Amino acid sequence: MCFWQERVMHFEIMHKLWASTYKELLLLLRDLGGIAILFVMPMLLLIVITLVQDSTFKTISDITIPVLLVDNDKGEVSKNIIDNLSESNSFQILQKDSEEEAKEAVFAGKYQLAIVIPESLSTSLQKKVNQNVEGILSKFGLEEDSLLVKKETIPVKEVRLYFDPATQVSFKSSVKNGIDKMISKIETQSIYKAFQSELGEDEDESIFDTENFIAFKEILPTKNNEEIVPNSAQHNVPAWTLFAIFFIIVPLSINLVKEKNQGTFVRLRTQPVNYATVLGGKTIVYLGVCLIQFTLMLLVGIYIFPAIGLPVVDVTGKLFLLYVVAIFSGLAAIGLGLLLGTIAKTQEQAAPFGATTVVILAALGGVWVPVFVMPKFMQLISKISPMNWGLEAFYDVFLRNVSFVKILPEISLLLLFFLLTILIAIIYNRSKNAV
Amino acid sequence: MIQINQLSKKYKGAEVFSVKDLDLKVEKGEIYGLLGPNGAGKTTLISMLTSLLKPTSGTFTIDDLNFKEHKNELKQLIGIVPQEYALYPTLTAYENLEYFGSMYGINGGALKKSIQHHLEIMGLSKFANKKTATFSGGMKRRVNLIAGILHQPKVLFLDEPTVGVDVQSKNVIIDHLKYLNKQGTTIVYTSHHLNEAEIFCTRVAIIDNGEIIVEGVPSELINNHVAANNLEDVFLARTGNALRDYA
Numbered sequence: 001m002c003f004w005q006e007r008v009m010h011f012e013i014m015h016k017l018w019a020s021t022y023k024e025l026l027l028l029l030r031d032l033g034g035i036a037i038l039f040v041m042p043m044l045l046l047i048v049i050t051l052v053q054d055s056t057f058k059t060i061s062d063i064t065i066p067v068l069l070v071d072n073d074k075g076e077v078s079k080n081i082i083d084n085l086s087e088s089n090s091f092q093i094l095q096k097d098s099e100e101e102a103k104e105a106v107f108a109g110k111y112q113l114a115i116v117i118p119e120s121l122s123t124s125l126q127k128k129v130n131q132n133v134e135g136i137l138s139k140f141g142l143e144e145d146s147l148l149v150k151k152e153t154i155p156v157k158e159v160r161l162y163f164d165p166a167t168q169v170s171f172k173s174s175v176k177n178g179i180d181k182m183i184s185k186i187e188t189q190s191i192y193k194a195f196q197s198e199l200g201e202d203e204d205e206s207i208f209d210t211e212n213f214i215a216f217k218e219i220l221p222t223k224n225n226e227e228i229v230p231n232s233a234q235h236n237v238p239a240w241t242l243f244a245i246f247f248i249i250v251p252l253s254i255n256l257v258k259e260k261n262q263g264t265f266v267r268l269r270t271q272p273v274n275y276a277t278v279l280g281g282k283t284i285v286y287l288g289v290c291l292i293q294f295t296l297m298l299l300v301g302i303y304i305f306p307a308i309g310l311p312v313v314d315v316t317g318k319l320f321l322l323y324v325v326a327i328f329s330g331l332a333a334i335g336l337g338l339l340l341g342t343i344a345k346t347q348e349q350a351a352p353f354g355a356t357t358v359v360i361l362a363a364l365g366g367v368w369v370p371v372f373v374m375p376k377f378m379q380l381i382s383k384i385s386p387m388n389w390g391l392e393a394f395y396d397v398f399l400r401n402v403s404f405v406k407i408l409p410e411i412s413l414l415l416l417f418f419l420l421t422i423l424i425a426i427i428y429n430r431s432k433n434a435v
Numbered sequence: 436m437i438q439i440n441q442l443s444k445k446y447k448g449a450e451v452f453s454v455k456d457l458d459l460k461v462e463k464g465e466i467y468g469l470l471g472p473n474g475a476g477k478t479t480l481i482s483m484l485t486s487l488l489k490p491t492s493g494t495f496t497i498d499d500l501n502f503k504e505h506k507n508e509l510k511q512l513i514g515i516v517p518q519e520y521a522l523y524p525t526l527t528a529y530e531n532l533e534y535f536g537s538m539y540g541i542n543g544g545a546l547k548k549s550i551q552h553h554l555e556i557m558g559l560s561k562f563a564n565k566k567t568a569t570f571s572g573g574m575k576r577r578v579n580l581i582a583g584i585l586h587q588p589k590v591l592f593l594d595e596p597t598v599g600v601d602v603q604s605k606n607v608i609i610d611h612l613k614y615l616n617k618q619g620t621t622i623v624y625t626s627h628h629l630n631e632a633e634i635f636c637t638r639v640a641i642i643d644n645g646e647i648i649v650e651g652v653p654s655e656l657i658n659n660h661v662a663a664n665n666l667e668d669v670f671l672a673r674t675g676n677a678l679r680d681y682a
Contacts, residue, residue, distance in 0.1 A: 012540045019537030023526070030525035030566075263521035267582065270485045271538040272510040433487075 016273050020281025027255070028285060034251060042244030042293055043300050050236040050310055067091040068102040068114035068162075075122025077186055081115075081159075084182050099160070106162040113167070113175060116160040125190055128154045133194040159183065233311040237301045238394030239367045242387055244297065245290050245329050246358045249337035252286050253350040256341025275429045279422060283334050290330030291323070298322070321397040321404060328414040329390035335421030336386070342425040361387040389413045436590060436621045437461040437484070442493035444479050444645075453479040455645040456493070461638075466612070466622040468636035468653075470629065470666075472674050476645040477625040478518065481592050484623070485515045497590055511539065514588030514620075518595045520575040521582070524568035528559060528578045531567060532585060539586035546585070553581040556611055573604025580608060584615060591615065593624035597631060609635055633657075633666040643674050 028035065067085070071078045085091045094111075096102040102114035131152065159179065163172050259265040268278060301313030315322060337354065344350035362368065364378070365387030371379055382388045393410035396402045439459040445452045454476040461467045469477045482488040484495060486506060495502055500509050522531045532550045536542075541549065554560045557577040562570070567578055580596060593612070597605045609631065616622055626632050632639055633653045640650040649656060649669070656669050663669045 015542050016538060016540070019534055019542075023523070023530070023534045026526055026530055027523060262524070263517060263519040264523055266487060266517055266519075267515065267521035267535065268538060269487055270510060270513070270515045271535070272507050272540065273538045 013277065016277050017280050017284075020278055021284045022281075024255075024281045024285040028289070038248075038251065038289055039293060039296055042240070042247070043296055045244065046236065046240045046297050046300055047304065047308070049240050050233055050305065051308070053236060054310055064092050065090060065113065066094055066111055068096050068105060068111050069093050070096050070099050070102050070114065070116040072099075072119040073117045073121040075120070077122040077125055077190075078117045080186050081117060081182065084186075085115075088178075090178075103162050106164055109164050109166060112164045112171070114162040115179070116162070118157045118159065121157050121159075124154055124157050125187065126194075127152070129187070129190045129194045133191065133198055137198055233301055233305050233313045234398050237297060237313050238398050239391060241294055241297045241326070242329055242365070242390045242394060243358070243362050243367055244293055245326065245390075246333040246336075246361060246387060247355075248286055248290055248293075248330070248333050249340060249358055250351055250354040252282065252334060252337030253341035253344055253354045254347050255282065256338065257344050257347050257350045260345070261347075269433060275426050276422075279338050279425065282338060283331070283422075286334050286337070287327065287330050290333065291326060294323070294326040294330075318397050318401075321407065322394070324404070324411060325390065325393040325397060325407060328411040328418075329386075329393075331418040332386040332390065332414040332421075335418035335425075339421040339425040339428075342429050361385050364388065365391050367391065386414055386417045389417075436463040436465070437495065437497050437623065439484075439495040440493055442480070442483060442495055443491045444476075444483060444488060445491045452491070452645045454483070454490075457645070457647060459640065459647065459650075461621060461623060463621055464616065464619065465637045466616050466624070466635060468632040468639035469623065469625045469642060470627075470632055470639055470670060471625075471642035475642045475674075477642055478594055479645075480642070481515075481594050481623070481625060485513060485592050486510060511586070512589050514583040514586065514591045516580050516583040516591070516593040516596050518598065520567075520579050522567045522575060522578060525566055527564045527566055528554065528570070528574075529563040531578060532581055535582040536585040541586055549585050549587075550581070553584065553611075556614070557581060557607060573600040576600050576604060577608060580611070584620075587618075588620060590621045590623065593622065595625055595627065597626065597628060605631070629667040629670055630665065639666070641670055641673055648673050 069082065069085070071082070082093060085093055096105075096114070099116045102111075102116065105111050106114045131154065161176065161179065163175075259268075298313065298315060302315065306312045336357070340350060340354055340357070344353065364382045364385035365371075366374075366382060367387065371382045371388065374382060389410040393407045393414075396407050396410070400406075437460065439457055442454060442457045442459075443452055444454040453474075457476075457480065469480060471477050479488065483490050484497070484502075486502070486509065497509055498512055500512070502509060523534075526534070529550060532554075533546065536546045536550060550563075551560070554563050557580070559574060559577055559581075562574065567575060570578065576596065576599075580593075583593075584591060591612075596612075597608055600608070612622060612624075612635070624632075624636075636653060638650070638652055639656070640647045642648070651659075653666050657663050657665060660669045660672055663672060
């Protein structure tokens with residue numbers, strides 16, 4: 001083939017690709033309802049999810065949960081527990097007289113939690129601590145009547161917690177941990193006090209520092225010497241934007257099935273145009289849709305979130321990388337949509353399968369539950385979810401403040417996924433329509 | 436122009452051949468009618484000749500080009516008017532034709548001129564910018580026909596091009612096909628309208644059970660059949676009166 005023939009052929013392919021793209025654009029523009037759904041629904045989804053999840057990102061002091069408390073002890077320890085709970089500002093303490101009453105209210109879903117402090121907890125704890133301290137001191141010969149120390153059996157006391165069965169496991173765990181930590185602190189302080197009274201001649205003299213020696217500090221990534229504090233917006237915008245981008249699978253696969261059912265695809269098969277060109281036109285238009293979706297969702301994060309009391313999405317200095325990730329995520333989603341549309345025979349097959357696939361990919365990708373809390377097996381599977389690659393790339397840019405090189409592995413995987421799905425679609429189409 | 440040798444098609448899972456060892460020759464400039472009852476194999480034959488179906492066995496050439504070796508050249512050479520309206524309902528007639536014309540590699544002024552010319556002849560100029568979803572059956576058929584002839588094919592295949600249209604639309608379609616034939620286009624068409632075929636076709640073949648049972652010039656077929664006054668009589672005499680329902 002000579003140079004000019006090649007040029008003519010190249011021009012012809014480009015012309016057909018342009019015509020396919022223009023046709024797809026017209027088809028999309030003629031379906032205003034469809035466009036509205038494509039752009040408005042993801043924005044609505046983002047706002048609703050962020051509003052719902054915003055509380056989980058706020059510190060515990062920002063939320064006050066009403067808690068029932070039954071104080072059967074009425075001693076120093078129970079007073080300490082009540083004071084600690086009240087001071088935490090996380091709980092509004094509502095005292096009840098009977099355990100049964102509290103239990104019924106919680107199990108009926110009226111309250112999420114009831115705490116029952118057992119009878120004579122303070123005296124038992126004091127006895128136990130004194131017994132242990134005296135036992136230790138007698139070993140060192142410091143106790144005056146060491147030989148006379150007689151061990152009394154003190155029954156174990158339990159603080160009972162009642163949770164509403166509908167309460168989420170994560171909430172239960174964090175409350176249990178908090179109360180456990182508080183009780184441990186009370187126990188430790190009682191031990192210190194017992195030693196102090198046994199060893200110190202002056203009651204006011206401080207022998208032990210009862211404050212925690214080991215403290216925790218969370219070190220966050222910094223940008224311009226300022227810590228980047230993750231908030232619900234920074235987490236939700238990438239996750240749900242990706243979810244919306246992948247939902248393009250549904251209209252795209254339906255678009256292809258429609259072509260097959262309305263006979264236009266039959267005509268195309270008799271024409272001198274290859275399937276890749278047909279898919280190329282759809283890819284260009286739907287990639288444009290993905291990018292408009294992405295832009296709208298960023299705008300929601302920047303302008304609408306602060307207006308409704310949500311944290312603003314900070315995209316300063318990140319826009320280029322964010323669009324790079326959006327383009328490659330969009331391509332991966334389009335590839336999957338075109339493959340599904342090529343294989344599906346009816347809209348009834350394409351729509352539910354496409355929607356369910358997106359939800360599964362989102363679950364595997366870590367959109368709802370972080371990958372690290374998944375079982376080991378699921379963590380492995382999540383590594384092959386394109387939504388996981390996209391989400392990690394978005395988090396890299398949004399929260400980890402990385403450079404282009406760092407997101408290269410993820411966007412390369414997304415591109416490979418696109419090429420692979422398109423290749424399978426072309427091969428499948430050829431095998432089905434081979435002449 | 437078209438040379439078919441021992442062409443057969445048996446669908447996956449089917450017990451019988453839809454087209455069986457079919458030999459056929461269509462000369463350049465002919466209007467060749469493929470007639471037959473439902474399920475006779477007409478559409479299957481046309482589908483194989485237009486690259487939509489893979490033959491089980493046999494070969495064919497169009498303009499001396501073998502279908503296996505010159506697939507793309509053949510696609511450029513032929514035009515097809517399918518039985519269903521192969522159009523985008525939300526696009527206008529012009530946009531539909533512009534797209535399908537582009538897929539044949541026509542562009543720019545040549546494409547525009549061709550579309551306007553055919554729309555004018557088919558009486559659709561004033562509806563060029565209307566969505567085809569709003570068109571009547573006859574108008575859709577005419578746009579469907581134009582989409583298959585924009586690139587001036589050497590051979591035009593039509594699968595029941597006048598089914599479900601009014602007499603006026605039918606006449607416009609047939610007249611235009613005659614015009615195209617005069618311009619040098621060889622036409623192969625299937626139809627259930629035997630009166631139309633009798634007048635329109637230079638030669639016809641009656642197909643039944645995937646085989647040609649009789650072939651010739653319509654007037655000769657009528658004359659050769661005792662008690663046959665028209666092509667329909669010949670058709671019934673050769674294919675019988677039994678219903679051909681199938682699913």
